[in-house]
Amino acid sequence: MKIIAVDPFYLKMPQITDTADGTQDTLVVRIQTDEGITGWGECDASPLVSLAAYCCPMSHGNIINIRESLIGETFDSVDDVIRLHNKALRNGLDIQQIHHAYSGADIALWDIVGQKLGEPIYRLLEPQSQSHSKLPYASVLFGDTPEETYQIATRLRDQGYRAAKFGWGPMGKFSEENDVALVRAAREGMGEDAQIMIDAGVVWGDDYETAYARTKQFAQFSPTWLEEPLAPDAIEAYMELSKRNPPVPIAAGEGSGTYRMAEDLILHGGIQFVQIDVGRIGGITAAFRVRQLAEQHGIQYVNHTFKSHLILAASLHVFATNESFDLLEYPAEGSELSQRLTVERLEVGSDGKVGLTGKPGLGVHVDTDAMGAYLAPVQIQVGNEIVFKPVEL
């Protein structure tokens, strides 16, 4: 089949705030083929900057936009999806945003080839494989105080969550005693049989000594991991932390905008959990390579997801077939936009786990009627040329 249209849509809530809530807007990508099959993808990135990578005028042979790379291409197989991934990234070698932007197109192409071949994506990634449901962990912010954190944790426990991640907020901002009290409150609120994770929100920068000291204090509460104690680029500091054998496993990787960034963390950062956002790293194609690298190095792959169930499904296909990768970051709350984007939702089952729908492709479908309410049509003019204009949903 032939690609006849590649259309990014900018969706947003009426009001956007500066809180750490990634569901307030999104860029959704639709790809249409001459056989009538349509695929959808989603990016976790600035919608406008990513959209520009779909339509920017050519600068030279290393700055060619994504539409130019894809429209008119023939594709029918998994090999073609990978070929087009390589082509688009090569054509966009000098567009820094290319991986963030291409993520949506890559997910849409996997969706199409899955529909064409009548297979869910995970089975295209690993033929004859089975998918495994995952234990969803609720991802929430710490309360402002230990008491508030305790209240949040008990609420999550009452909602049935057996795992929860607490992050950002006051963590690392005040005393060691306060940090410890926050983690104690999370543990006591969730109960002894739950999994708790701590997300330090890059608060200690490159100060690995403080990060190490905290792991020694936090170990008494048996958290599954301490996430992003250090800045995303502080790989050398991660290695120093790792050399001290911290008694709590270290997790990081959501900022990986390229395969190499994840590889760098795994090879030189000494982490135990690698957290990949399929909407940032270049889509399913790049994320699956990181999963394979994690398997080779005996560390655990986990998704990073803070958007809709469209990207949640894409994230899950990447590692659904590895039973030992058993945790799923699960966007439990989030904006109305993110809740309404898909017709199907990946709900928590009676066994407390979350699985795929089993349908071909992504297995979830975009609700184009619902999308209309959030659509922010974009028009871009460069000189005398309109390089991007709104298209119909």
Add this chain to the structure above:
Amino acid sequence: MKIIAVDPFYLKMPQITDTADGTQDTLVVRIQTDEGITGWGECDASPLVSLAAYCCPMSHGNIINIRESLIGETFDSVDDVIRLHNKALRNGLDIQQIHHAYSGADIALWDIVGQKLGEPIYRLLEPQSQSHSKLPYASVLFGDTPEETYQIATRLRDQGYRAAKFGWGPMGKFSEENDVALVRAAREGMGEDAQIMIDAGVVWGDDYETAYARTKQFAQFSPTWLEEPLAPDAIEAYMELSKRNPPVPIAAGEGSGTYRMAEDLILHGGIQFVQIDVGRIGGITAAFRVRQLAEQHGIQYVNHTFKSHLILAASLHVFATNESFDLLEYPAEGSELSQRLTVERLEVGSDGKVGLTGKPGLGVHVDTDAMGAYLAPVQIQVGNEIVFKPVEL
């Protein structure tokens, strides 16, 4: 003083081709202050995608555009320039393009603080220092054939160049014999006493064995370096190449869009020359950190520059004070746009070297009259809001 305006201008030639000529368009950034001092910077990146990072609507606390980060800020010192660099990159943590885009703003801020303090930028980076002129190497594309390459090389020699880099085009696309013939032609055309450099233009991907084989063939022509034999992300392949002790030094780094990418190459890629584009890595602030890292590791820092003399001056300030870093990539040809952008040009002196003008700030000034002919006014509308519109030069 206070920042009152931050304006990126998209400039382009009437016709753009897919050749590896980065001078066909550009993004120039003007910053104005309430004290009447104006600074200029330039990005080596997709103009439209970078411009979008100046005006994209906020998505959350990690996607805030560059104008929002800078306008209204007070600054008077070098510390302020660094503070604003950190602020803009932190606000744009989830905008992958942020480093490419911020490069122009960072250069403009250094230009302003230099003018304010009456000092050239290199002396702000290293107080009481002296700048040293560099040996310029002409940077040209290989001819399509060895014969054409020989003609180009003799022409450069006749123009007085004592060093020249030949790159891209047919290199690596055909046989080993052809590759060798191209390098031989470059050497014979430039003469035995000249320095020649070979730029393979990432043609061998992650195939370090072929890259190593070429260094053994090319060594007979004593090139100063073999540049980018491998893909920018193929750091593990660079390390494998390095372990084989190739008989030609390896250069890389122009693709470094972050400080960490350059650090990764230096620590884990085993290169001998690190080539930094001040218009991609986040400006003078980030490039200077790489220069310091190169000094610590005993490798040579070289600029990567394929734009106008505005960015050439910015590049040179970064390492002008280190006499042993003695080579300067010099855009000898390039579009009319790139030639006409600045009033002053950093011409080759009678000693065959290129130095700074000694004037405060960048020491070169933009020719706004000349710019007008190449201006492509940009207008961007998102929903009902015009987020970017043309401003007067």
